[in-house]
Amino acid sequence: MHIAIVDSSRVVLKLVAGLLEPRGHVLELFTDSSAALDYIASHPSITALITSLEVRPISGLELCWSARLLGDASRPLSIIVMSSTRCTHTLAEALDSGADDFIEKPPSAEELHARLRAAERLTTVQSALIRLAETDPLTGLMNRRAFMARAQDAVAHADASGSLAAILLDIDHFKRINDAYGHDIGDEAIKAVASLISGNGIAGRLGGEEFALLLPDRDLAEATVIAERLRRRAVAVRVPVEAGPAKLSCSFGVSAWRRGDTVDGLLKRADVALYEAKATGRDRVVA
């Protein structure tokens, strides 16, 4: 595990590190609790925090609380509090502040390893649940909720980088594919389109046979070129069915981020463009 360890004493840090390093854990040691919090906030690979309660400048309890709030439910992080007192009030306070577990200081090797194994079980389950909650089961793409969350980040990033483009696409006359070949072949068509767009940017399935693609650092012209390439590749898709391969096409709406834009604003313009692509004959890109 990638673990942050916080204690005001370098001697304690060294001792704990000496127990964990031989087990292959990657450690970040901090005497400053505020530096530890900054590090954890910017490094999602940290999945465990071991902290003493007696730390500065922010107290151990406050560190637990703040670390717990990072990314709320979408951030797997096991928090283990170390304290030289075994007072039940302190223990309860630590757990109420967001800690998952408590260990006496200095910890014994056996207990520390066992507590970390328990922590790892917890974060593994949590990561699996998060993946399930964010993934569209049919295509493996992000589902709408996960896509919208990522889109918020992408828009925030665009504020600094200056460019971001969005593509919305929808399979044309998809109902006819379902009607002609059945729902299972419809599903295969959806999967084929998903695999066309995955790897091109931040890709999500917004629902049914509608997908979204965010292209960080791309402008409208570049995104239009990408959409046009995807359109041609969609037309070349052949879903194998008994009655001859099923063909499909998609319509595309493209928009570019403008300063002050929200996710809704950006996607709304792509949606208007997509609507126009549908209204003017389908199998086309409108920017």
Ligand code: GH3
């Ligand atoms: P348009 O060109 O205007 O987009 O026409 P369309 O027929 O593609 O669009 P419409 O939105 O009217 O129909 C979408 C259909 O997609 C309706 C619904 O039954 C079907 N659908 C939605 N989700 C799934 C799915 O997961 N699998 C399959 N096979 N069909 C789905």
Ligand code: MG
């Ligand atoms: Mg439709």
Ligand code: MG
């Ligand atoms: Mg459609």
Ligand code: MG
């Ligand atoms: Mg649709």
